[in-house]
Amino acid sequence: MHFKSVLRALLLALTCGSFALTAFAQWQWIDKDGRKVYSDRSPPADILEKNILKRPGGFARAAVTPEPATSAADPASPAASASAGKASAPKLSGKDAELEAKKKQAENEEAAKKKAEEEKIAKSNAETCERAKKYLGTLQSGVRIGTTNTKGEREIMDDAKRAEESKRTQSLVDGNCK
Structure with missing residues (x-):
């Protein structure tokens, strides 16, 4: 019995010691x-x-083989420029290329969304411009214009109200018709 407990203690010590070495x-x-x-x-x-x-x-680190003497002595040689190009070029693994492709696709989608939003805004501005120009033409024509007040009653626009409305509409035309 005593031999087994000593053997277990020894095995436990060896196991703990090997974990410590690997750590x-x-x-x-x-x-x-x-x-x-x-x-x-x-x-x-x-x-x-x-x-x-x-x-x-x-x-021990594996020995690094030195480059040929021609590339070290003559930095303008083709061998030196080729080895310098290889050393400075980043190495991409398959995951990096895949990540770059996803990033590029996300950027393209974002650009497409931005372009669509800009087109939507431009279309809205063009429609607002056309309506404002037509309304300004109506205001300047001198035709009687009827409006509805807050009580729901119909009123005819007087000259002061027409001038005020013409000024407001002209600012809309100036802002949206570029």
Whole structure:
């Protein structure tokens, strides 16, 4: 009986110790955007050695092969410009392209909605303009115009009311007929 309890305690200690070791197996580096990254996996190959801040014990970074001497010595060479272009170009995964496509589609839909709203406003302004022009023409023609007062009684517009209404209608024409 005593042997089994000692064996269990030993197994428990080994298990706890292995969890503690894996918890401390953390990589830490600074990515291309300057953000600090923590991970249990090694950084991507494009992360420079100087940007690796912490690595778990026992892990060594794979040796980086130097570029050919021609590209380092002559920055104008095609090999140097091609490698510089590859290094600076962002790498897009399938998810990024899919996200960009969805973002582009949302922007297109938003632009279409905005255009439709602008067309609706323009159409409304054109209709208001036409009605205001017709009403202004009627006011300026001198024809007797009847209106209904608040009591529901019919009244004929006098000259003062006609001048006031003409001024208001002219401002509508000026505002909507551009």
